[in-house]
Amino acid sequence: MKKRSFLTFFLAIAIAMATVAQTSTPEVPRNYKPQPKELLPMPDSITENEIFPVLGSFDLTDKKGTASHVTITRDGENKGIVWVSGLPQGKFKALIKDAPATYKIPAQKTLANDEEAAEATGDDASATKTKSKVVSGRAIQEGTLIFDKDANTLYVNIGNKYNEEQPATVFPEMTVAADSAAIASETEITDDTAKKPKKTTTKKPVIKGITYTGTKTDTPAAAVEAAPAQQN
16 A cells, blocks of 8 residues: 555656646647748948049049049059049059048159040950050159049149148148138237237148149949059
8 A cells, every 4th residue: 555655646746747847848839940030131332432432534624724534443453553544644553542542643654545545556355455555655743643522522733742741732722721720720829918819821832743623523333444554
């Protein structure tokens, strides 16, 4: 009797434990498949024009009002070099100095502009390599190229040495607002004895060579045409 009572008690405890386990753990159907997690949409890819906003077409004029249609493309081998085609001096390269759109124009011998080279060699696929080697025979001095993305304006100077500290000083129209604010703040400082504002003198930079300014007219396609080989 004692053995039967003990077995009955043990069996009751086992049944109770199994019942508690079933009530605490929900039964999962055999054909249950969890729903996949919702994925966030892929971000838009960054275009080349956003990385290098200087690329594209521009309508530029010099101080005399002479107009030029200019195209700027990226070098096929070096992302830090762009090629400027369309100015009277010919096609030349510019080296990036400060991202995204401040470039130094090194002294160099220019190539023929793309349109002129196409007329000289024929605008077909077999002439592409020859066209890239057509030299204009002109030499240009050092200069500066800056694209102001907010103002959608390109500034090009050929003839002034590149200013490593303040490249924009060669373009007074870019710095006139900052200069006006600086002068206004300086004139507020008065002399305690004379009670008159102190006179401030600002040294204006000497602008040499030729300066071109103009607006961007379009956005280049994603595929950029390979630029010609660099000329020494």
